Amino acid sequence: xxxxxxxxxxxxxxxxxxxxxxxxxxxxxxxxxxxxxxxxxxxxxxxxxxxxxxxxxxxxxxxxxxxxxxxxxxxxxxxxxxxxxxxxxxxxxxxxxxxxxxxxxxxxxxxxxxxxxxxxxxxxxxxxxxxxxxxxxxxxxxxxxxxxxxxxxxxxxxxxxxxxxxxxxxxxxxxxxxxxxxxxxxxxxxxxxxxxxxxxxxxxxxxxxxxxxxxxxxxxxxxxxxxxxxxxxxxxxxxxxxxxxxxxxxxxxxxxxxxxxxxxxxxxxxxxxxxxxxxxxxxxxxxxxxxxxxxxxxxxxxxxxxxxxxxxxxxxxxxxxxxxxxxxxxxxxxxxxxxxxxxxxxxxxxxxxxxxxxxxxxxxxxxxxxxxxxxxxxxxxxxxxxxxxxxxxxxxxxxxxxxxxxxxxxxxxxxxxxxxxxxxxxxxxxxxxxxxxxxxxxxxxxxxxxxxxxxxxxxxxxxxxxxxxxxxxxxxxxxxxxxxxxxxxxxxxxxxxxxxxxxxxxxxxxxxxxxxx
Ligand code: ADP
Ligand code: ZN
Numbered sequence: 001x002x003x004x005x006x007x008x009x010x011x012x013x014x015x016x017x018x019x020x021x022x023x024x025x026x027x028x029x030x031x032x033x034x035x036x037x038x039x040x041x042x043x044x045x046x047x048x049x050x051x052x053x054x055x056x057x058x059x060x061x062x063x064x065x066x067x068x069x070x071x072x073x074x075x076x077x078x079x080x081x082x083x084x085x086x087x088x089x090x091x092x093x094x095x096x097x098x099x100x101x102x103x104x105x106x107x108x109x110x111x112x113x114x115x116x117x118x119x120x121x122x123x124x125x126x127x128x129x130x131x132x133x134x135x136x137x138x139x140x141x142x143x144x145x146x147x148x149x150x151x152x153x154x155x156x157x158x159x160x161x162x163x164x165x166x167x168x169x170x171x172x173x174x175x176x177x178x179x180x181x182x183x184x185x186x187x188x189x190x191x192x193x194x195x196x197x198x199x200x201x202x203x204x205x206x207x208x209x210x211x212x213x214x215x216x217x218x219x220x221x222x223x224x225x226x227x228x229x230x231x232x233x234x235x236x237x238x239x240x241x242x243x244x245x246x247x248x249x250x251x252x253x254x255x256x257x258x259x260x261x262x263x264x265x266x267x268x269x270x271x272x273x274x275x276x277x278x279x280x281x282x283x284x285x286x287x288x289x290x291x292x293x294x295x296x297x298x299x300x301x302x303x304x305x306x307x308x309x310x311x312x313x314x315x316x317x318x319x320x321x322x323x324x325x326x327x328x329x330x331x332x333x334x335x336x337x338x339x340x341x342x343x344x345x346x347x348x349x350x351x352x353x354x355x356x357x358x359x360x361x362x363x364x365x366x367x368x369x370x371x372x373x374x375x376x377x378x379x380x381x382x383x384x385x386x387x388x389x390x391x392x393x394x395x396x397x398x399x400x401x402x403x404x405x406x407x408x409x410x411x412x413x414x415x416x417x418x419x420x421x422x423x424x425x426x427x428x429x430x431x432x433x434x435x436x437x438x439x440x441x442x443x444x445x446x447x448x449x450x451x452x453x454x455x456x457x458x459x460x461x462x463x464x465x466x467x468x469x470x471x472x473x474x475x476x477x478x479x480x481x482x483x484x485x486x487x488x489x490x491x492x493x494x495x496x497x498x499x500x501x502x503x504x505x506x507x508x509x510x511x512x513x514x515x516x517x
Contacts, residue, residue: 005034008059009031012055012058013051016054016058017051017055018084022051023047023048024043025043025198025200028198029198030055032198033056033172034056036169037195037196038171038196039170039173039196039198040142040183040186040196040198041172041173041200042175042176042183042197042199042381043174044200044319045316045319049140053172053174054114056136057113057135058086058113060113061135062110063107063110063114063133064114064115064134064135064136064138065114067122067138067139068141069119069144069153069155071094074090074118075090081113086113086114088116089103089116090116091115091116091117091124092116092118093118093120093121104125104127107128108128108133119153119155119156119159120155129162129165129166130166131168135169136171137169138172138174139159139173139174140175141174142156142175142186144156145157145159145185145189145190147351147354157189159189159190160189163190171190171192171195173186173187173190173195179379179381181478183197183381199382202376202377203384204322205388205390207322207329208327208390209330209372209390209391210330210332210391210392211332211333211366212332212392213333213335214333214334214335214338220333221246221250222253224303224331225250228300228329230282231301232279232282232299232301233282233299233301233302233303233321234284234285234286234301234303235257235283235285235286235305236286236290236302236304236308237287237305237306238287238306238338238341239287242285243285243286243287244285246305247259250283250285256283257283257284257285258272258283258284259272259284259285259286260272260273260284260290261289261290262287273294276296277294279298288308288313291317296320296323297323297324298324299320299321299328300321300322302318302321302331303331303332304330306335306341307363308362309345309346309359310358310359310362311362311365311376314362315380318330334366334367343356346359357481364465364468364469367462367465368469369393369469369502370470371388371393371394372388372392372394373387373391373394374387375469398502399502399503400501400502401503402500403463403466403499404492404499406455406499407467407492407499409430410430410464411472411473411485411493412447412448413446414426414473414485415485415489416448417429419484419485420482421443422480422482423464423481425437425438426460427461429443429448429449430448430450430452431452431457431460432444432449432450432452432453462502462504463501466502467501468483470488470499471488472488472489472499474486
């Protein structure tokens with residue numbers, strides 16, 4: 001990159017956006033786009049994705065087409081750009097046809113730098129979808145293309161035609177959702193297999209991670225708050241009723257707390273939100289409706305009274321703590337009743353399998369015996385070299401023993417049934433179960449059938465989850481959660497690679513970590 005271009009980029013950053021320097025990988029991404037290369041950007045919310053396509057748009061000769069699913073937000077974004085002296089407009093179904101015609105004329109007259117379009121409105125733009133007009137296509141919220149993403153939009157699935165129609169126009173796809181399957185699906189469907197991928201770190205080192213069994217959680221929450229007097233925090237709950245119950249309990253214990261959920265009036269919600277932002281209320285007990293768009297830098301802790309339904313949600317919610325970069329805590333209560341409740345919610349959903357798979361990952365995180373941050377980050381495709389030192393597992397490591405033989409029993413079962421079955425069936429085979437599923441599929445003939453009778457079902461589950469968390473085997477969410485072998489499995493089966501696992505801990509009433517004061 002020449003100094004001249006760098007100078008030009010910084011100048012544009014300052015004049016159009018008012019900033020003095022780029023954040024994270026912004027500059028490299030922008031250079032890649034300006035070099036007309038397809039680009040995939042994974043950056044956490046608030047990371048600064050917009051500038052990655054807005055700044056190149058100011059430099060390209062032609063139009064940058066921005067595909068966005070959020071019609072409601074388009075106007076704000078366009079107003080913001082125009083206020084910064086960048087000619088932009090939006091085109092969607094909320095407009096009259098005369099208005100739409102006017103926009104098309106503006107494009108044909110090369111008056112616009114950016115045009116925001118809802119995917120379903122693209123069909124109205126046929127006569128401007130030419131390489132002579134369009135310099136770049138940005139696809140915002142790109143995870144919407146994938147039914148593996150958490151916010152699938154069918155209208156995103158037709159976007160593959162863009163690359164076919166505009167083979168020489170760079171596409172930049174952006175999202176904050178980064179699991180591997182979704183990423184792969186995005187580049188496949190957009191037909192940009194060679195896109196350069198820029199994955200920003202999702203690590204929030206200042207947030208201490210902890211998971212505790214949910215026994216007596218109300219009492220535990222009260223003790224936690226008493227130990228951190230005066231510090232702002234959010235207690236996330238599963239139901240509206242929960243938020244009110246917990247807030248009431250906290251009040252009864254002299255803690256300044258409010259409830260927040262979508263069932264409250266607009267005025268009540270605004271009041272709770274403002275009182276929290278201005279430190280008049282110390283604690284808000286809320287459903288996940290709370291927090292979006294709230295910019296409060298000194299939230300010191302986030303407690304999950306109930307387990308979130310997926311890691312994306314969990315990550316987003318704990319991310320509201322410690323935005324000032326100072327020490328913060330995230331405490332999650334893990335209960336099997338919650339897991340079952342969440343499974344019920346997912347049942348019958350159009351993407352039930354996806355929701356269940358995501359819930360499983362959340363459950364594995366909660367049951368982890370290895371560094372939790374490693375698991376969290378690996379979910380977003382990021383590999384942490386060392387253990388973090390700032391999670392409960394790192395601080396209080398469980399005791400390990402040589403579980404190589406156990407692992408070999410599990411892996412050879414997976415191997416012998418051609419990697420086609422999920423955890424439950426693998427355990428049933430190991431334990432020699434006689435249920436209909438086993439008999440129907442004639443799994444009682446598998447060589448390892450019944451070799452693990454002496455180990456309980458729950459213990460097998462505990463061991464398998466650890467193998468998954470260590471990468472010794474993996475779950476194929478796309479294949480009914482079937483357990484699959486990895487390169488690591490082959491080493492364990494054939495190359496003498498040892499595996500260490502922890503002794504299962506029986507569910508304790510009051511674990512050491514909870515015995516506060
Ligand atoms: P995202 O789309 O990734 O959620 P945005 O693009 O909305 O994030 O950016 C989040 C905030 O960060 C915005 O207020 C934006 O103006 C600001 N921002 C982006 N880039 C920079 C930068 N280089 N320096 C300072 N602030 C920035
Ligand atoms: Zn750790």
